[in-house]
Every structure is written in structure tokens, then in C-alpha cells.
Amino acid sequence: MADKGKLYNNPVVRAPDAEELKELSKEWGFHIPDDELSEIRDYMCGFLHEYEVVDSLVSPSLDVKYPRTPGYRPEPEDNLCNAWYWKCDIKGASSGPLFGKTIGIKDNICVAGVPMTNGSKVMEGYVPDIDATLVTRILDNGGRIMGKTNCENMCFSGSSWTNDTGPTLNPHDPVRSTGGSSGGSAAAVYNGEVDMAIGGDQGGSIRIPASWCGIVGLKPTWGLVPYTGAVSIETTVDHLGPMAKNVTDCAILLKAIAGLDGERDSRQPRDLQVPDYVQKLDKNLAKWKIGLVTEGFEPCEKDVQSVVRDAAMKLSQADATVEDVSIPLHKDGNAIWAPICVEGGYQCMILGCGAGYQNKGFYTESVVTKLRAGYEQQRRQLSDPMKLIMLMGGHIQKNYGNRFYAKAQNLNMKLTEAYDKALDKYDVLIMPTLPYTAPLLPTKDATVTERLKNALGMIKNTAPFDSTGHPAITINAGTSAGLPVGMMIIGKRFDDAKVLQAAFAFEQLEK
Structure with a gap:
């Protein structure tokens, strides 16, 4: 046991004084006598010494392999749709599949030396000293990082007005939501400021803004892309993935960022394999069966339903069989x-x-x-x-306590099984990405209820696949009153190649 006098003044972890410990004891309902509390306090100090040891040791870090300058905060006139938090120019390797491609990085992902806020003043002034794993992979593959794209406050919103730098504006109509939380990534891609971008998705945050901006956004299988170096919301629903104007670019970027990250990310299976997603792109869907999930179409705006159904039926021109399928538990997916x-x-x-x-x-x-x-x-x-x-x-x-969390995780296994059972019969499943087109941004006099509905009211189809981990891609199916409508394609876990292929086949039919 280390010297108690030293431990009571531990500069790393202060020991509780007698009154603090007594109050903690009362909060837990222990009713421990003072003399026993004193003994517990003395013994606790030994453990506090171990904290001091841990604090003195050097932790492992992540590589920073490519030189860069900090960049700059863009002025409003240099920030179309308020898509950017910070601009920079980091050049990667001189060759590779991403060479010549420009990429935006969502502002919940660490880029060493470049300021980061995760959309919130609670992180203002923070400058990472590491590159997230996928940032290093992008640069290793020749990509050029152009900055940090705006995201929602702590990434917890499906709209685009909660960022502390102001709303990200929809490029189709500036008074409407871009969608979130990866709204800056979607707007920057749509506006042609970058070829590709990285988004994050815990309830739909890649697919929502991709749908409302009319671009392609893939939430990969949970664990396919390492989350190392990004701010987590909840580890069992955390995803990072590619966003681009076309399916091929999404496939190129996914290939670059996917794969095992050693022991750094426990979300990943140890036997993870990554195919060449670009080589697997094929417009021929002969012998494919595609299921339109009836519960995913209701309740959605009638025009959204018809646009997505018409788009999905076009896949029969690629020799696929397209038919309705019912997955009743999908209606409870958002609740789970x-x-x-x-x-x-x-x-x-x-x-x-x-x-x-x-x-x-x-x-x-x-x-x-x-x-x-x-x-x-x-x-x-x-x-x-x-x-x-x-x-x-x-x-x-x-x-x-954790009663409902525990039950929801158990029910999630049942939900996963329901989708898996349908995917045993169908190559992919299809439904509208979102139940309605981009809504108006809330006004200054909007009520809290109106603001919360605007932020969280669109996730009924997207959120279930964050908890089950199935890959889900959104691609523009058409428009309703001039606004983009997304079609979501879902596949078996770790069969991301198939959802990319289905989206590619649709894209080719539209040319």
C-alpha cells in the first residue's frame, strides 16, 4: 500500500474527504458507520495510486503520416450552403484509387491539426492530434482532403439547423432542411465542391441528407468501416460511410476505408474480408429477386410512395423480379x-x-x-x-436502470432475424429512404415540439438498420414538387457489394 499522506493529495485523482464519502454512502442507502467508512476511504487511496500510475504511462496513438497546415474557417461568401466548418488542403499519396479525388470529412472525425467541434460549442477550441483510421486510409489511397464538413450538434439530429455555426441550407431550396447529421457532406458533394465525402450514421445521418440532396449515400454494414478516431454516440449503432454523386465513387471510397483495424475497434469481426466493390458493379440483375417492403411504404407521403415504387419497378428492365414482401416487425423497428x-x-x-x-x-x-x-x-x-x-x-x-435498453437489444436480435429471413428469399429489399421530402427549416418562433419533430421525425425507415447493422444505400429515385426522393436498398450484412450493384443497375437505367 502506498503512503497514505501522499495519496490524500494525489494530483491526478483527489481522494474524497470524509463528508463526501458519507454523502455518497447515503445516496446508495448503505448506512455505513463512520469508522468503517474511514477504513474504506483508507483502502480506496491505494486504488487511487494505481490511477496515478496509469496517468504516468504513455498511451498508444494513431499515425499522422502526411504534412498539412491548419487551414481556415471560411467566410460566409466562401461557404456555399454553410456546408463547411473548416477548410484545408491535405494531399495524400501520389498514386492510388483515390488519386485526383477530393474528399470532405464530417466534423465528428479527427483530422490532426485541423480544428473540430462536432457541431457544438461544447467542443469549441479542440484540435485533434491524431488522424482517424479512415482519414489515414483516404490519404494512403491518394485522396485529397479539403476540409471538415458541418454536422449537427453532437450529430444528434436528422435535420440541419442545430449546428452552432447555423443551419446547413438545402442546395435545392435554401429555406428547407438539408438533412442531418451529415448535412454538410451531402451539400458539399451535391454542389460539386468535393467529389466524395465521409458521413456518420446512427439513426440515418448519411442517408437522410443524401436523400434530401439527391446524392448517393451508403451506411455500410456495422463494423465494416472502422470507427477509430470518431466521436461515438452509441457503439452498437455507430457507422461511418461514403457519400458521392454516383455509385461508382461510393464503391471506390468504400474499398479505400473498409477493413480490419487490428485491435483498435471491437465493432469489427476478426475475419473481416473486403472485396473489390468496383469490380462487382454490374447493371445486369438476372435471376435477382427484389422485395418491396410494404411496411416501409406506410406511412409515407403518397407521392414519395409512387416515386419509389416506380423507380424500383424499373429494375425489372435489368432482368430482376420485383414484388412486394411483408416484414411486420419493421413497423416496430424505430421503437426497438x-x-x-x-x-x-x-x-x-x-x-x-x-x-x-x-x-x-x-x-x-x-x-x-x-x-x-x-x-x-x-x-x-x-x-x-x-x-x-x-x-x-x-x-x-x-x-x-437498463431494463428497456436490455430488452431492446434482445428484440433487436428478433428484428435482425426478420430482415435476414426476408433476405434469404430476396437479393435486396427496397423502401423509401424517408417518409417525406425535405421540410422547411424551423423558424425562430417555432415551438420546442415543432423543432424536435423537425429534428427527429423522419427516421422510421433508416433507424432500424442502424441497430441491426444491415447495409443500406440511398439513391435518388426522382422528385416530388421539385425536391429529391430517395430510394433505400438494403442487403445482407457484409454483402455491401450487392446493395451497391442494385443501386448501380438503377443508375445505369436512368442514363
């Missing part, structure tokens, strides 16, 4: 996702400061440190959806 993301997000993103607990792998320590301080100092600046998750997560945890 909700406790996982709300309670899990409360534990991981709030209490765990964007890293969570109980996962082997790499933790971005500087993010954890910054978020803890930020939550203390800037919590009033958090968005309505973030305040909702903190209040609701705290209420559920205090009164019910």
Missing part, C-alpha cells in the same frame, strides 16, 4: 432502436464523453477530456435534441 440510441447514447456520448465504456480498442482520450469540460462549461448551448436525450436518458436510468 429508440432505447438503444437514447439510453445507450446517454451512457456513451454523455456520461462516457463520446467514448463509452466496456469496449476493447482505441479511445480518443483528448476527445473524452474536451467533452467532459465542455459539458460542464457549455451545457446550456446544447441543442433541443441533445437536451432531450440527456433528460430522457437520465430519467430512464434513474427510475428503470
